[in-house]
Structures are given as structure tokens and as C-alpha cells.
Amino acid sequence: MTSPSVRRRRFWLTWRNRLLSDPRFHRFAARFAPFRSIATGEARALFDLTAGFVYSQVLATVVETKLLELLSERPMTLAEVKVALGAPEDATDRLLRAGVALDLISDASGGAYMPGPRGAALLGNPGLREMIAHHRYFYADMADPLSLLRRGGGGGELAAYWPYARAEAPSAVASDPATRYSALMADSLPAYVADILDVAPLEGRKVLMDVGGGEGVFLIAAGARAPHLQLRLFDLPAVAERARARLAAAGLGERALAYDGDFSRDPLPTCADLISLIRIAHDHDDAVVLQLFKSIRAALPNGGALMVAEPMADVRGKDKVADVYFAFYLLAMGHGRVRSPQRLTAMLREAGFATVRFRWTSALLPFGVLVAS
Numbered sequence: 043m044t045s046p047s048v049r050r051r052r053f054w055l056t057w058r059n060r061l062l063s064d065p066r067f068h069r070f071a072a073r074f075a076p077f078r079s080i081a082t083g084e085a086r087a088l089f090d091l092t093a094g095f096v097y098s099q100v101l102a103t104v105v106e107t108k109l110l111e112l113l114s115e116r117p118m119t120l121a122e123v124k125v126a127l128g129a130p131e132d133a134t135d136r137l138l139r140a141g142v143a144l145d146l147i148s149d150a151s152g153g154a155y156m157p158g159p160r161g162a163a164l165l166g167n168p169g170l171r172e173m174i175a176h177h178r179y180f181y182a183d184m185a186d187p188l189s190l191l192r193r194g195g196g197g198g199e200l201a202a203y204w205p206y207a208r209a210e211a212p213s214a215v216a217s218d219p220a221t222r223y224s225a226l227m228a229d230s231l232p233a234y235v236a237d238i239l240d241v242a243p244l245e246g247r248k249v250l251m252d253v254g255g256g257e258g259v260f261l262i263a264a265g266a267r268a269p270h271l272q273l274r275l276f277d278l279p280a281v282a283e284r285a286r287a288r289l290a291a292a293g294l295g296e297r298a299l300a301y302d303g304d305f306s307r308d309p310l311p312t313c314a315d316l317i318s319l320i321r322i323a324h325d326h327d328d329a330v331v332l333q334l335f336k337s338i339r340a341a342l343p344n345g346g347a348l349m350v351a352e353p354m355a356d357v358r359g360k361d362k363v364a365d366v367y368f369a370f371y372l373l374a375m376g377h378g379r380v381r382s383p384q385r386l387t388a389m390l391r392e393a394g395f396a397t398v399r400f401r402w403t404s405a406l407l408p409f410g411v412l413v414a415s
């Protein structure tokens with residue numbers, strides 16, 4: 043039995059869809075101003091969805107060819123860009139025009155081109171450029187999304203990029219892939235670090251341990267904000283080794299230590315009164331995350347706290363970043379999901395945490411922080 047509110051919603055959706063799919067409505071709306079924006083708005087949005095993959099590939103080409111870096115050195119003409127790209131003139135012209143249309147490039151007049159407003163923003167964000175470049179693996183998997191869906195995710199190029207997600211023994215992840223993904227993580231984290239630290243409960247804490255802490259970018263920034271804090275990092279051996287080098291280069295000496303380990307098998311060191319998980323839980327399925335929350339609970343002293351910071355699904359309903367982008371990214375990776383703050387809160391409670399507080403950060407992506415104690 044469907045409830046009256048469900049029946050009302052379905053009736054409205056059926057009526058609306060009939061209207062929007064009726065060519066007579068579109069002819070009428072095109073002539074009648076108050077309805078024009080409804081009809082053209084849907085058509086425009088549909089076209090943007092259709093063209094979105096092409097827009098992304100133009101962006102990827104601009105990044106891969108380092109065209110923005112070239113244009114930022116000095117304005118370049120079509121003939122000069124053609125030589126730099128090694129592409130025929132007409133093809134080069136198409137790329138430049140596409141870049142102008144997408145605001146990545148500006149026509150600087152006098153037959154020359156410079157970075158556009160979005161291009162300039164991208165030049166100031168090396169982490170985003172690295173992110174865009176590594177999307178070649180994701181796009182390869184998304185070229186056949188139905189196969190990806192039917193095999194239940196994984197098994198493609200993105201899964202190979204992130205070996206820990208499917209490894210039987212994550213500790214054995216080799217140094218080459220670990221170096222590749224850790225460098226990407228280290229380059230992309232600075233875009234969020236300040237926003238996370240603005241809501242992080244560092245005050246009154248003695249030792250912070252960043253589990254899955256990558257090369258230590260978060261720890262170094264936290265250490266700068268809270269000079270009294272001792273810093274500990276836990277990650278797979280190949281990554282912890284890179285962290286040791288970065289922490290030493292940051293001059294942290296004995297204040298910072300990195301432990302090797304696999305959080306899905308090994309107990310965590312019991313040295314910290316604050317543990318952080320930055321961009322970790324969403325990489326893993328529920329069973330692994332629940333087990334990790336439990337081991338963290340066991341490793342914390344009385345009064346200790348866990349901070350979970352990562353992209354989260356919008357609680358108010360549909361959200362393109364969480365429900366489209368991250369949902370398919372993690373499907374291609376083969377493990378994990380973006381969870382809502384409520385879902386994570388329920389898992390934290392199940393793991394034994396009594397109190398859980400939630401805050402959105404002011405980062406551009408829907409990046410939330412939960413503090414559990």
C-alpha cells in the first residue's frame with residue numbers, strides 16, 4: 043500500500059514528465075516567455091550533460107600538454123602553440139577555441155593567447171592539475187560504464203592505480219604504485235588542510251596520530267598550528283618510508299615518528315590522545331571501516347578522540363559531487379563509498395564512541411569533519 047504522500051509525489055512526477063517530454067509543450071513554451079526558461083533550461087542542461095565528457099577531455103588535454111604553463115610564460119600565437127603541441131594548425135585552433143569557450147584560455151588579441159580565468163585558477167592549484175591528469179585511468183573505466191556496473195566495480199585502470207584497495211595483503215603494496223598515489227595525495231591535500239585544521243580539536247591534545255597519513259602533509263600542517271603537539275603517522279611500509287623522509291625534511295626531528303603497518307590487520311600504536319583519518323574511510327567497505335573504528339577506539343586512552351575528515355554525502359538529498367562523481371570514482375576503484383555524516387555517526391557509535399560531533403568545513407567540495415570520543 044502506497045501512502046497518500048507517495049501517491050501525490052508520483053502523480054506530480056508523472057504529470058511533469060509528460061509535459062517535459064511533449065514536443066507541443068516545447069513549441070508552446072518557446073513562444074510564451076514565462077515558460078521559455080523551463081523548456082530551454084532542461085534542454086540546455088541535457089546538452090551540457092551530453093557534452094560534459096568532451097569538456098573534461100579538453101581540460102585533461104590542456105593539463106597534459108602543459109599548455110597553461112606555456113601560455114603563462116608569454117602570450118603565444120596559434121603558430122607557436124601548434125609547434126609546441128606537435129599538432130596540425132586546424133586541430134590546434136580547435137583546442138585553443140575550446141579552451142577559450144571553457145574559460146581556460148583567453149584570446150589576448152593581436153593573434154595571441156594567454157591563460158583564461160579558469161586557467162589562471164588552475165595554474166595556482168598544482169594539486170588539482172595532478173588530480174585531473176590521473177583521471178585518465180578513471181575516464182578509461184568510464185568509457186564503458188555499463189561493464190563497470192555489471193562487474194560490480196573495480197577490475198580496471200583506476201583499481202590498478204590504487205593497489206591497497208584490492209590487495210589481499212596491503213602491507214605488500216610495492217614502492218612504485220605507492221610513490222605514485224602518495225605523491226598525488228600529498229599534492230592534493232593542501233587544498234583542504236587549512237579548512238580541516240580550522241575545525242580540528244587540537245587544543246589540549248598531546249599526541250596526534252594520523253592513520254593512513256600518507257607522506258605526512260596533514261601532520262606537518264597540524265604541527266605548525268599546534269607547536270606543543272607530538273606527531274605520529276601510521277601507514278603501509280612503502281608510504282611510511284616516504285613520510286619519514288618528508289617529516290625529517292620539515293625539520294620535525296624526534297617530534298614526529300612514522301609507523302609501518304596495515305590497519306586492517308595490525309593493532310594500532312597506543313601513543314595518541316587524538317587520532318585522525320583524513321580521506322580514509324570512503325576508500326573502504328563498511329566491514330573494514332567498522333573494524334578500523336573499533337581498533338582506533340581500542341587504541342585511544344580515556345578522553346581520547348577520533349577525527350574523521352573526508353568528502354561526505356549531502357544529508358539534504360541529491361548531490362552531484364557525492365552521488366555522481368565520488369560514487370563512480372569509488373566504484374571504479376573497486377571499494378568504498380561516500381557516506382553521509384549520519385551513516386558515519388552510526389558506524390562510530392557501533393564502534394563504541396559515545397559522543398559524535400559533526401561540522402562541514404568551508405572547503406569547496408562537500409568535505410565534513412566528525413569528532414568522536
Ligand SMILES: C[S@@+](CC[C@H](N)C(=O)[O-])C[C@H]1O[C@@H](n2cnc3c(N)ncnc32)[C@H](O)[C@@H]1O
Nearest residue numbers: 206212227231254256277278304305306320321
Ligand atoms: C586516499 S590516501 C589518503 C592519504 C592522506 N590521509 C591524505 O588525505 O592525503 C589513503 C591512505 O591510506 C593508506 N592505507 C590504505 N590502506 C591501508 C592499510 N590497510 N593500512 C594502513 N594504511 C593504509 C594508503 O597507503 C594511503 O596513504
